[in-house]
Amino acid sequence: MPDRRTQLLDAALAVVADKGMKGLTHRAVDAEAQVAQGTTSNYYRSRATLVGAVLERLLELDSALLAEQGPAGPPKDVEELANQLASLVLALAGRHADLTRARLALSLDKPESVTAGHFRLVGGLRQALAALGVPDPEARARDVADYGDGVLLHLLTVRRDEDPDPKAIAAAVRRLVGN
Template identity: 45%
Template sequence: MPEPTDQPADHPAAHPTGRSLPRTDRRTALADAAVGVLAAHGMRGLTHRAVDRAAGLPSGTTSAYYRTRRALLTALVRRLVALDQAELEEAARRAPVPRDAEDLVAGLAALTAQRLTGEGRQRSLARYACAIESVHHPELREILTPRENTAREAVRAVLTAHGVPETAADARTVTLLTCVDGLVFDRLVHGGQVSPAELRGLVAGALRTETADGAGR
């Protein structure tokens, strides 16, 4: 990694390729670097200087674009949401719409595997750190909330197609995805992958219908 210089952020040497990045691209590059710093070093390690180093840009570049830590963290969260949504949309293009329980299990298995390896794992670590931070900063929670909309719509469609009442579908969908999220969190902490058997049990519970006397079947 090159040593920081005193050159301005828009100087060609401010980018490792020797070319000056457009302002919007540099903001994105800094947000991406911030995600990596947060995943590797936690909230205490997320500093403007650390992001400069991770991005390979001169000292002071991050501060020039995001003057406060709150501004940097907000940009990071927005970038996480954008990457999550792009990932879900790409998965929807590649895979058919789930038609039954096994399709749903397969889709959830692919999603959990993606979030536990490589860049997906890095984003998961950053996402959970941001979720905890949002307890104290509600404006971050407002940004994080819509990140699973695409997944929720697909899951909800499967549940209603298999007899789950409309009145229960939203709650069942949120419960299922929250449980899956919990499994991902557990594996991040303790290692390993989420098994199809675990997902199959969660899906079966979400698809449970109610008889007239209120007993599940």
């Protein structure tokens, strides 16, 4: 069982995923976590402190997700990279959809909060593409990251009831990197 702080922060992420940032209140987190009223306020005295802790928890969960989804080493070719990225997008739109919704809501309210994570992702993609000999890896990495963001948003909004095709996503990534 997670400690109380983790329980509250996970509940806060669920509130943000469901109700957006306007719905994030100490009382809403208490209700979601099924704890006594005032518990969240005892741990996080202000809303700003709560939001800061939620952002830190999101980074922890993102790191764990990347470790879970990612391979032990760099991809051996563009095909493997494309398949890895398709798998990640599907995980973020599927079993981790609530986390993605929370991230999107937080990014609208606090865009600077997700900037560092985005640049880490693009930097990692750039390194992988450069190691694979892809021309102009910086631009290609941005293109792939933008595509992934768009697919995620589309899967969470327009195509919620459809089963996405990982092969189609991987093929689009290959086209974006020029293979």
